[in-house]
Amino acid sequence: LYDAVMMYGLALNETLNKGLDASDGMNVVRNLRQKAFSGMTGSVVLDDGGDREPDYWITDMNPYTGYFVKIAEHFGSRRHESNSFQEFRKNILPPEWPTGEVGHEFAPPDTPVCGFMNEFCQEDEAWIIIMTSIFSAIFLTSAVLLTLYLYRKNKFETELLIQCWRIAKDEIEMPVASTAASAAKMQSNSQLKSMVSFGTIQQQYFADCGYYRGQLVALKKIKKEHMQLSRAVLMEFKENKEIIHENLNAFVGAVFDPPNIELVSTYCHKGSLQDIVMNDEVKLDASFKQSFMMDVIKGMNYLHRSHLHSHGNLKSSNCLVDARWTVKITDYGLPSFLAGQQFTEDDYGIYRRKLWTAPEILRENFPPARGTQKGDVYSFAIVMFEIITRSEPYNFDTMTPRDAVNRVRNGESFPFRPTLPSACDCGNKSLVLIQSCWEEKPENRPTFIQIKSTARKMIGKDICYTPNSISILDNILGMMEKYAYNLEEIVEERTLELVEEKKKTDRLLYKMLPSSVADQLKAGKSVTPEDYKSSSIYFSDIVGFTTISCDSSPLQIVDFLNDLYTCFDDIISQHDVYKVETIGDAYMVVSGVPVQNGSRHFAEIANVSLDLLSTVTDFRIRHRPKQQLQLRIGLHSGPCVAGVVGLMMPRYCLFGDTVTKASTMEATGKPLRIHISEEYNRGLMDIGGYDVKPRGEINIRGKGFIKTYWLCGKKGFKKPLPSFE
Ligand SMILES: Nc1nc2c(ncn2[C@@H]2O[C@H](COP(=O)(O)OP(=O)(O)OP(=O)(O)O)[C@@H](O)[C@H]2O)c(=O)[nH]1
Numbered sequence: 001l002y003d004a005v006m007m008y009g010l011a012l013n014e015t016l017n018k019g020l021d022a023s024d025g026m027n028v029v030r031n032l033r034q035k036a037f038s039g040m041t042g043s044v045v046l047d048d049g050g051d052r053e054p055d056y057w058i059t060d061m062n063p064y065t066g067y068f069v070k071i072a073e074h075f076g077s078r079r080h081e082s083n084s085f086q087e088f089r090k091n092i093l094p095p096e097w098p099t100g101e102v103g104h105e106f107a108p109p110d111t112p113v114c115g116f117m118n119e120f121c122q123e124d125e126a127w128i129i130i131m132t133s134i135f136s137a138i139f140l141t142s143a144v145l146l147t148l149y150l151y152r153k154n155k156f157e158t159e160l161l162i163q164c165w166r167i168a169k170d171e172i173e174m175p176v177a178s179t180a181a182s183a184a185k186m187q188s189n190s191q192l193k194s195m196v197s198f199g200t201i202q203q204q205y206f207a208d209c210g211y212y213r214g215q216l217v218a219l220k221k222i223k224k225e226h227m228q229l230s231r232a233v234l235m236e237f238k239e240n241k242e243i244i245h246e247n248l249n250a251f252v253g254a255v256f257d258p259p260n261i262e263l264v265s266t267y268c269h270k271g272s273l274q275d276i277v278m279n280d281e282v283k284l285d286a287s288f289k290q291s292f293m294m295d296v297i298k299g300m301n302y303l304h305r306s307h308l309h310s311h312g313n314l315k316s317s318n319c320l321v322d323a324r325w326t327v328k329i330t331d332y333g334l335p336s337f338l339a340g341q342q343f344t345e346d347d348y349g350i351y352r353r354k355l356w357t358a359p360e361i362l363r364e365n366f367p368p369a370r371g372t373q374k375g376d377v378y379s380f381a382i383v384m385f386e387i388i389t390r391s392e393p394y395n396f397d398t399m400t401p402r403d404a405v406n407r408v409r410n411g412e413s414f415p416f417r418p419t420l421p422s423a424c425d426c427g428n429k430s431l432v433l434i435q436s437c438w439e440e441k442p443e444n445r446p447t448f449i450q451i452k453s454t455a456r457k458m459i460g461k462d463i464c465y466t467p468n469s470i471s472i473l474d475n476i477l478g479m480m481e482k483y484a485y486n487l488e489e490i491v492e493e494r495t496l497e498l499v500e501e502k503k504k505t506d507r508l509l510y511k512m513l514p515s516s517v518a519d520q521l522k523a524g525k526s527v528t529p530e531d532y533k534s535s536s537i538y539f540s541d542i543v544g545f546t547t548i549s550c551d552s553s554p555l556q557i558v559d560f561l562n563d564l565y566t567c568f569d570d571i572i573s574q575h576d577v578y579k580v581e582t583i584g585d586a587y588m589v590v591s592g593v594p595v596q597n598g599s600r601h602f603a604e605i606a607n608v609s610l611d612l613l614s615t616v617t618d619f620r621i622r623h624r625p626k627q628q629l630q631l632r633i634g635l636h637s638g639p640c641v642a643g644v645v646g647l648m649m650p651r652y653c654l655f656g657d658t659v660t661k662a663s664t665m666e667a668t669g670k671p672l673r674i675h676i677s678e679e680y681n682r683g684l685m686d687i688g689g690y691d692v693k694p695r696g697e698i699n700i701r702g703k704g705f706i707k708t709y710w711l712c713g714k715k716g717f718k719k720p721l722p723s724f725e
């Protein structure tokens with residue numbers, strides 16, 4: 001503080017001496033430069049900038065003794081007076097550095113390489129960071145890719161080694177007897193047919209089948225006794241397992257237990273396309289054929305775009321038809337696995353296999369194991385020919401398969417092919433498509449993508465399908481819907497007819513039996529006999545009917561009785577009476593049964609009798625118009641029992657003495673007269689208004705002499721009646 005006050009005092013004095021304003025700090029500070037005085041801390045020297053040049057010395061700690069040793073001195077006060085460096089800086093001892101080195105030459109730089117604020121190294125560092133990041137990214141990516149590659153390779157190899165396609169023979173259960181029989185039956189229809197069609201084939205194939213994990217599978221025996229599972233074969237199995245498409249028959253796996261080697265694939269219930277198209281019992285319309293064609297095209301299109309690239313053995317026996325009528329192509333892939341089979345077929349069989357092979361492949365000494373895509377298109381043309389014509393490609397009655405194959409191979413000036421029909425139910429464009437597919441030059445044949453689009457257009461135009469729904473199932477469903485709708489209408493119609501018929505039957509039943517009785521019988525109940533306390537019974541008979549019958553033909557009699565009883569029925573329908581029966585010329589009517597009517601039955605029966613008698617007076621027999629019909633009527637009243645007798649032809653009958661007596665009244669009466677009993681007469685008298693005359697007493701067998709009466713008319717009865725004189 002002393003030195004500071006001194007310094008300020010000197011500067012202030014000089015400012016004032018110069019006549020400057022001392023209240024301006026800058027003036028005072030400017031007079032502080034280049035000053036020297038002796039202060040409390042020694043000599044104080046200020047340089048041009050007003051900074052103090054101090055005197056000091058530097059000590060260094062001796063690491064061995066632990067004492068500080070003066071190694072240099074600095075005399076700031078002398079700095080401006082001396083000309084040589086040594087005069088104001090004096091090195092006493094060389095400095096010893098923390099590195100162990102001794103001497104000024106080992107002194108660390110006064111400024112760090114990258115500067116105190118890293119200002120000299122910034123650009124370099126950014127560059128290094130960028131480069132480091134790039135290299136790290138490249139390294140990391142490569143490492144990830146390498147790991148991925150190794151992982152996939154490892155996985156692939158593991159999968160190859162695991163052999164997930166491999167099936168142990170005992171994992172396949174043979175179908176139990178009934179299932180096997182039905183499976184055999186399912187096939188035998190088609191297979192048997194194929195045996196007939198290809199009568200000259202010596203070996204008949206039947207697909208063996210079994211159950212693998214509950215699924216019905218077809219087993220195909222490979223004709224090889226020894227075989228190594230090479231890497232190529234393993235790869236092929238893996239490839240086949242990965243193929244999944246609606247129109248490619250699923251490859252389930254293989255039994256590999258040499259000499260037993262079998263391929264296992266999903267079983268198709270309807271057999272092969274060959275079996276179906278050659279079976280006359282299977283009716284195929286155009287839509288079915290087109291659906292088959294579309295299925296084969298879709299399956300092949302997928303196969304050609306898959307890693308399998310081509311089929312190489314496309315033929316109708318390798319197009320299977322499943323339970324839903326979908327075609328599924330089979331026997332694809334596995335070229336190395338299938339190569340070298342020992343076929344035991346004869347010449348016929350060997351050449352038959354080649355009917356689907358394209359001419360350029362037939363000409364090759366070593367045909368490609370997988371075939372070619374264009375070769376598949378040729379095979380497809382032959383399959384399509386078989387579907388459309390439902391016949392074999394060539395007529396083997398006139399030529400052998402060997403001839404046919406040789407002619408195709410030789411490439412005649414007009415290439416030898418199956419003979420196409422002039423028209424086709426699937427549309428004539430199908431024929432054009434077939435021709436383009438079996439072109440001699442492979443490059444002129446279309447690809448399956450082109451075939452698919454042509455077929456879609458063709459089918460879309462010719463047939464009712466829309467291009468997006470070309471499926472036989474859609475077609476069948478459509479047909480079923482229509483059928484169901486139609487069926488509903490038919491059921492409705494039939495129900496109405498049934499109701500009408502039932503009404504007719506009911507009407508007939510109600511005519512034959514009292515409605516209460518008919519209802520009971522309809523309900524399946526037994527009819528209990530009913531007791532009636534009071535009823536009136538009418539009996540009538542045609543006088544001389546036997547004579548009339550003898551003189552007439554049966555038909556005339558039927559006509560006559562029909563006329564008469566229709567007329568009678570018409571009359572009785574106007575009264576409260578019930579017609580019980582007609583037996584020949586006898587006519588029986590009752591009142592008060594089956595519906596009781598108190599004592600009204602006396603009057604009802606009397607009225608009916610008078611009406612009938614009056615009608616008879618006018619009635620003319622059709623074939624004997626001059627003859628007067630004579631009716632004998634007897635009436636009686638009393639209790640009776642009514643019931644139904646018989647099960648086959650149930651009849652409503654009346655029983656009791658009243659019935660017998662009424663019949664007797666009729667039998668003992670006279671022509672064109674109404675003979676009534678004493679009991680009945682009493683009832684009539686109670687009602688009154690009837691004209692009744694006593695007949696006197698007559699002798700009735702078993703009853704003795706009884707009083708009887710004649711009913712001759714009724715008050716107010718205007719209809720004509722015969723004379724009772
Ligand atoms: N029902 C039914 N029959 C089949 C099945 N697989 C094959 N078949 C029948 O077995 C017969 C013989 O088949 P394969 O042994 O493959 O003989 P191929 O098809 O004539 O000739 P390649 O395939 O060349 O060996 C076929 O014609 C079919 O009728 C199937 O899943 N279900």
Ligand SMILES: [Mg+2]
Binds near residue numbers: 317
């Ligand atoms: Mg096959």
